Amino acid sequence: MLNSIPNATAYANYKQASVETATPEKLLLMLFDGGIRFLNQGKIAIERKDYSSAHKNLVKVQDILFELMVTLDMEKGGEIASNLYKLYDFYRNEVIKANINKDAELLKPVLEFLRLYRDMWAEAARTVRIGAK
Template identity: 65%
Template sequence: MLNSTVNNNIYLTYKQTAVETATPDKLLLMLYDGGIKFLRFGEKAILEKDYAAAHKWLTKVQDILTELMITLDMEQGEIPQNLFNLYEFYRYEVQMANVKKDTERLQPVIEFFVKFRDVWAEAAKKALVQK
């Protein structure tokens, strides 16, 4: 049991360090990756009727969407406002999927996360090449 606790502490320390030292581009990709993973876990939990697990995973997705919303620089014009509105909409959809245990409501959210993750990954690559 002690070895498991030590391994868990090492993993958590590694994970925290990875987040604290990541570039903004990498942090954004980590948020999208986490969102995709937690959405799929939540979807699976609903299908298996493990509603406690579904709630856990889907509230993590809501937290990620909230984090994406608060990191937007709203003084940069229309694009951040449009992203804010999208994040807010999808946060509501995840909340409703959680309340109603409806995996169909999660499908557009998963698609959004996958597409936007790919867009941000490509943008980060291009920005790196231009430096």
């Protein structure tokens, strides 16, 4: 058991370093990946009636969606940023409703949205990298 503590510390340090050194594009993808992972875990927990775990995972999804909202540059982003803010807010509220009602069905459109936008941002990042070469 004692051997796992240094490994856990090393892993936490590695995760912290990867966040601190990631490009903005990579950070965005990390947020979407985390949102998808925690949403899936929350959905499974609801289906298993493990409401404590469901709540913990769905709060993480809410936090990720909130982070996506507050990092938008509303001045430079204009209407696009405004529309993204509304989408993130809508889906964050859907996660809140699903968490309150313990309704896994409400999470399906959120998962579809996160997957679609994750793929879209990944493709945009690839296009920008290719264009920069």
